[in-house]
Amino acid sequence: EAGVAQSPRYKIIEKRQSVAFWCNPISGHATLYWYQQILGQGPKLLIQFQNNGVVDDSQLPKDRFSAERLKGVDSTLKIQPAKLEDSAVYLCASSLDREGQWVEQFFGPGTRLTVL
Amino acid sequence: AQSVTQLGSHVSVSEGALVLLRCNYSSSVPPYLFWYVQYPNQGLQLLLKYTSAATLVKGINGFEAEFKKSETSFHLTKPSAHMSDAAEYFCAVDNTGKLIFGQGTTLQVKP
Numbered sequence: 145e146a147g148v149a150q151s152p153r154y155k156i157i158e159k160r161q162s163v164a165f166w167c168n169p170i171s172g173h174a175t176l177y178w179y180q181q182i183l184g185q186g187p188k189l190l191i192q193f194q195n196n197g198v199v200d201d202s203q204l205p206k207d208r209f210s211a212e213r214l215k216g217v218d219s220t221l222k223i224q225p226a227k228l229e230d231s232a233v234y235l236c237a238s239s240l241d242r243e244g245q246w247v248e249q250f251f252g253p254g255t256r257l258t259v260l
Numbered sequence: 261a262q263s264v265t266q267l268g269s270h271v272s273v274s275e276g277a278l279v280l281l282r283c284n285y286s287s288s289v290p291p292y293l294f295w296y297v298q299y300p301n302q303g304l305q306l307l308l309k310y311t312s313a314a315t316l317v318k319g320i321n322g323f324e325a326e327f328k329k330s331e332t333s334f335h336l337t338k339p340s341a342h343m344s345d346a347a348e349y350f351c352a353v354d355n356t357g358k359l360i361f362g363q364g365t366t367l368q369v370k371p
Contacts (some may be wrong), residue, residue, distance in 0.1 A: 251303030
């Protein structure tokens with residue numbers, strides 16, 4: 145079974161530029177998560193999708209970050225414009241539908257973003 | 261509000277020695293608790309989980325953790341470290357449908 149795919153793996157941009165990350169979850173997984181992992185910290189949830197609807201985006205900086213999950217499969221996370229403090233690894237994860245039960249999240253390898 | 265504190269950002273052990281990574285949590289209700297491992301340039305992998313069943317939880321690669329409610333702890337142990345255990349380890353809590361991670365502990369294994 146293929147895991148969670150992310151691209152690109154690495155990205156270097158200058159501040160005020162725009163950048164987009166792509167995630168393809170495990171086939172059949174209804175729930176998709178984007179996390180931000182700053183160096184020296186644990187991952188922080190940015191946004192959670194259930195199919196193509198947003199469940200939780202309370203920690204997404206909506207003035208510069210946006211995310212979509214058209215057709216309830218792939219997802220794109222965009223930053224526009226980027227700031228120095230956005231340098232981090234962006235992790236995508238997916239899981240089966242929770243339906244009130246705990247379900248394991250499976251993580252992709254992440255995209256390492258460096259903002260200069 | 262939930263939170264997780266991992267004591268020690270770096271732990272160094274010799275190969276064959278006991279591994280002990282410490283995690284304390286704060287939660288107003290009985291939590292689900294997890295340990296994840298992250299190898300360089302890879303995503304997180306679930307090591308083990310506590311979901312209110314047995315308090316001693318066994319995971320992959322010989323790791324185990326014990327839930328101690330009185331101490332609000334969920335420390336990760338392995339009797340004998342291998343070089344391949346060198347990685348970053350994250351403790352996490354989930355009782356609202358959202359994973360809250362600690363800041364991580366880097367495990368170094370010396371030959």
